[in-house]
Amino acid sequence: MNTKIFIPIVFAVLLAACNKGNVLDQVQTTDLNEATTFSDSARTLQFLTRIYTDLNLSASPQRLGGSIGIYSIGDEVESNLQSGTAYNIIFQTGAVSALNIPTDAWEVSYANIRRVNVYLKNLPNTPLSAALKRRTEGEARFMRAWYYFIMLKHYGGIPLIGDAVFTPTDEIPGKRATFEECVNYIASECDAAAALLPLSYSGLDYGRITKGACLALKSRLLLYAASPLFNGRTDENDHGVLGYPTPDASRWEKAARAALDVINLNQYSLMEIDSPPGYGFQKVFVTRKNNEYILAYMTGNNRTLENMWDPATRGGNGSSMPYQELVDAFGTINGKPITEDLKSPTNPNGYDPANPYINRDPRLAYTILFNGGTRLDVNRTVTPVYTYVGAAQDGFPITKTGYYLRKMLDENTISSTTSSPTERCFPLLRYAEILLNYAEASNEIGDINTAYAQIKAIRKRAGINPGDDGNYGLRQNMTKDEMREVIQNERRVELAIEEHRYWDVRRWKIAERVSNKPLHGMRITRNGDTYTYETVVIRTPVFVAPKWYLWPIPQGEINKSLELEQNPGW
Amino acid sequence: MKHLLKAILIVCFSLPCAVYAQTIQGVVRGEDGPIVGASVQEKDVSTNGVITGANGSFTLTLKGVTKTILVTAVGYLDKEITIKDTNAELTIIMEQNAKGLDDVIVVGYGTTKKITNTGAVTSVSAADVRNIPTSNIQNTLIGRAPGFISQQRTGQPGMSGAEFYIRGVNSLSGESQKPLIIVDDVEYTYDQVSQLDVNEIESFSILKDASTTAVYGIKGANGVLVITTKRGKIGKPMINANTEHAMQTPVTHPKFLDAYTVAQLRNEALRNDGLPEEFTQEDLEHWRLKDDPYGHPDVDWYHEVFKKYSYQTRNTIDISGGTPKIKYFISAGHLFQDGYLRNFSRGDYEAPKNNYAYQRFTFRSNLDMQATNTLKLRLDVTGRTGTTTEPHISTSPLATVYSYQRLPPYAAPLINPDGSYPWAFRSRNIYWETSLIGRLALQGYDKTFRNELNILFNAEQRLDFITKGLSVSWRVAYAGDISYDRSLYRNNIPAFYFNPVDSSYTIHSNGLYRLEPLTLSSSPQNTISRKTVNTLAKLNYARSFGKHNVRGMLLYNLDNVTRGSYNSATGVAAVQEYAPVVLQGTTLRLEYNYLQRYLLEFNGAYNGSSQFVGRHTKGFFPAISAGWNIAEENFFKNITFVDMLKIRASWGLTGSDVTAGNVYKTEQVYNPGPNYNFGETSNNFPSIQEGTLGNLDITWEKSRKTNVGIDAQLFNNKLSVTVDYFYDYRYDQLYVKDDVLKIIGVGLPYTNSAITENKGFDGQVSYYNRKDKLSYGATFTFSRARNKILYQGEATPRYPHLARTGRPIGQAFGYHVLGFFQTQEEVDNYPHLADAKPGDLKYEDVNGDGAIDQQDYVPIGKPNLPQTVLGTSLSFGYGNFSLNILFQGSFDYSYRISTNQVIPFQANLQKVVLGRWTPETAATATFPRLSSILAGPSSPSNSSDFWMVTNAYYIRFKNIELGYQIPKSILRKFRISAARLYASGYNLYTWANFKLYNQDPEIQSGGSGAVYPVQKVYNIGLQIGF
16 A cells, blocks of 8 residues: 555656756856847947956056066066066066966957957947947957057067957967058058047046047057167068068158147147146146046056055055166256266256255156155155165165155055045056157157257156256257157156056167166165265166067967967077 | 655554564574674564664564564674574574675665675775864875875864875866765765764775766766765664864974074075175174064064964764664764964953864764655754854964064064064064064954755665565755855054164054954855755665576666855855756666676666756766676685685776866856946946857766776685776866967867876785784775876977976976086086076076076976875774774875975075085085075076975874773673773874975975964773763
């Protein structure tokens, strides 16, 4: 009896279990995929937003992990990260190889290029308005050009993939396009995007790509293309991948015109504040909306740089310590090099080696935190920071060079919550750079007067004394070569820590001169109320020419393709 | 369910009435005397039975027709007696079950007998490991079970469960290396099995070859650990209580140099770098004389922060027993493991207790009911609740103590003269941390609570009325697991630098003058829930037809696993909802033997997994095995010293459906990306990005396993030998191939591509003898497994020495060190890293390109997981005394030391540094020259074989237990039936070939080194039975 009841139950259960044929079907885990993203206007725009989030790929002061960026692997700053796995050490000691070079320039760039191509592929079928389709196509195409340019400066010519969206089974072309093809492609994309984009945005759209950004990128691109590293790269038999095979001075003309195109938009100006002198150079970096930034990496209110760069007494990590070489590049308040403008009874405003931080280019105090320089402290007062030997918390040898970074830090913000965060965004394209691009290109085509005008504008904003001749310390009637030296130093000073220096010394082909010699710090000893100054060697970086003028393509990629050629020497 | 209950009720109330009752009386005896608690049962009325009383006597009223009784007792062979004369007093003599051939071995979804088993199975009785004082049962099996390879990475209370593998690893995916763990037919995770109390466990079985794992089909490829829990046996209630108390102390700990030596070496390092010395002669003199405890402190931080011994206790109580109608095993357990921090607290108002600790409560209730003559019901309910405590501190105390940068011996005094906490004024600037002991005293705790509940219901119906030997059972099991975190903490404490020169106090840069209030938080990201529901229906058949014995099993299995992290907030990226995994399968087992002489077995599973789609959902996993009991042959009968000799072989296919991560690998989904900030004022905009590409064609990993083994029992079963050779070929492994250009711009999907092989042998030899009061035995176990990558879609590297294909899984790569550079001339004449000087490591320029870079890397050493594991256990018994000893050794592995452990002035300096290279000691140096530059050319961050023990081994005196059975004559007065006093130890001594670094030999290679040390344990226990 009992079993007769039980057995049917068992078999019923068994059958019920067996009959659920769809028991192994996958359940839905998300409603987010390609179809649902591009059938919704908000999600479509969010897809585009993702491409923005990597715009600072190359320029980020944290690019190489922790608190190191491109500025930490050149002749600008020493980092306090000293582990053998830190990229500043790997680069500076020459331990870098195609196997351990950061792969981000390659991988993140191509990832974003794919995102642009996915976006463009889906754009016609999205529910966006026609105007928005047009504008966002411009934004997307600019960003694709932007990521290609990042690769171009790292590697030379790279494979151009057009609008392709690959699947894993596709034959992915590994053949590198020539440098010229890449320049032409990026330039034409800049032009095309410029035609689709507005001059400016307001409200919630502020910070998106403008027509000006397209022209500014083109200016930078053509300046690089005309520079010695790429303009006539005859030293390698590379079919034009690493640069133009034949030099052509007319490329400078194109570069000058491209810079002028930005200027002629009449959209941008240097932020000038006269009191105190050069204060605009400080203020522009902490002003979210300004007329000098052409493109910025937009962030929310933050303390990022204060946390990284401020000294310990200000609650920061004191992570980046500028070399003496950078400090010495800043001239005097008269606009002259410190070697030429020494203090004397007849020249009371000259450089005084016994008191080296006064009578200097005002940008020095806004870029470098030196012994006695002032910063906000946790008690909300502005007090001096001391870096002399043994000074509590901040002193040498805790700062290896005797300096900390000050540039772009907000005077009202420190790491501590006793202050408010700053609205600072990080500059990617800035009008001052365009003026310097214009000056450099003009000088190279012999239009030295134009170069004078641009440098004077930069120096005027910097708060340098105009001098009796109104030349801001510039010598009259300089030759092209003399002017080139001035422009190169002006770029180093004006654009310090903004990623430019590392690439500038390469495209000028002067890296083997400037990146192979000892870099110094300042050991300051306090004797009562006076200080004595002594330079000490911090490190002698390694630079092997011509191998290290370009980064190696990650070895893992080279291994996968017979078509993809490695850069010479790697 | 309702019908089922009705059925049970009907059965209970309609028990067959006695028509023709006869009462018999008798005594059950063994060789040594009467047997108490033996079961006497009427054969054809299985509900009718009794248990023998104090003198082995019983009285039973027969109700059936055949008048046959079945007598069973633990340790004796079953006996069947047909009653002829119901009036005579019966004396039943039971024969001891010494041969062990009828020993039952637990295998997947059932049991088998040792003699007819054709697969590779190792069985360990939980009784053998019950008294080992460790909180995690997997730590007890290494050295005892051949094929079981484990490494205990940490000794932290609550997290000290070893990683373990069966016959090593044989998959490129870490997740797919872990064995399947089955507790009472329900799948458990590593974490869950760590929580089990050993007192609840009856036996462990390790299933190694295809014939034993094929029943798990798609999940069997990594071997299976099968655990069964204790069940009640027919007998009067037995109460068993056990209490253990232990002291734990680290197996090894770092031994740092004192401040005077360190300061001298610091100056030497700076001189070597051409930098000015940091400390003056006056400073050094203070440290030498130790006369300035505040200005020139010299603190042995390790001993100030950590205590030598910490306490551990384990207490269990269980009641078991039963009648033929109902059997029960009910137990409760408690474990508390204290941490190794000293107590710095200054009263509860400031901060709660925050030492590392683990507290666990477990309970289990296993019930078996004989509902009718033919229906058995089973209900198991078990739960565990554990609490793990850690101090709330950003860098662990041991890591802080290891770090020269944070805490050199002269960092700070322990406490200021006024009782306030100092900060580390002589550490490196970014680490001017407040006092470590102050933080430990005041910063509070982080706790993780873990709760588990398992329920299992089973019904088994004999179907003899259809055909004899047929039965069906149905089971549903639930396993749930929820854990969440809770912290009571503050992040900062006030601290002051006391300057003894002017007796001034300087506040720490955090600016705190008084204690912040404690914050209570629970971290939703760490909340984990896991739910497994398993439904199983099984048809069993076993019957003998004369000389032919047949067994069969058909099983249907449905497994549903849901896992996720819970977060009450919405849309936060930390939320991880895992795609639920459903597993469905039918398993078939057929066994046939002829006179237990020729054995043949077929196992097969037809499984499906929701991890895959379409025609890749389901697969068939067959295995066949055969055995030949040579000793059963007639021609062998004369060879009397051989009791059993069996040759067996198996071949089959198993699978692994494990895929890493939380989404199906078949589809591409889009994910939220990082935010961006547009607008004239700050406005966060969310973003969306493409996820990794999907692959609809993926399917399970497959393993082709071959196993050949021999079992022998000799000399009246005193000596037994088992040896197995195996070869596993694992193919179609789910792997992301690295041969597509990253120009594709998106994560590549998994494909079934990689191939590895694993081969080796394992086994054991054991001897046991007993003479009067003396018994003694020894068991030697051995395991060896070596794997190799055969294919992984690797792009051809530039140099063959960089290829990973053809090398073992987990092979390390680095520079080969030729020695130290002895002279500047030598440095100049050989390729070197920047800044190399005499006394630095000389790396071989393998590719001969004149530069040292990663293109010169070569394979160095062996994988971190030992390839050879040996164990020797010895046991002695004399009268009431017993002694058990286990030695365990692991061989053929490599261990790489990391920067944080050894680099001078990154780590605190240990004795090994004294062998540094100096021009004077150039010939005998054992350590590179000292340098203040942490990332110098000799740093371990340049992976090299100098910082590696390439052929590491260790042997541990793993376990000893000395027991004394208190004589019954004494116990009777206290109404105690049995009592045993014992002392045991765990990890008592370690011989290893890298004591130089004061590291435990089992910790993770290249890890931080500052993990909670593995503990040795001294334990005493008392076991009482009522």
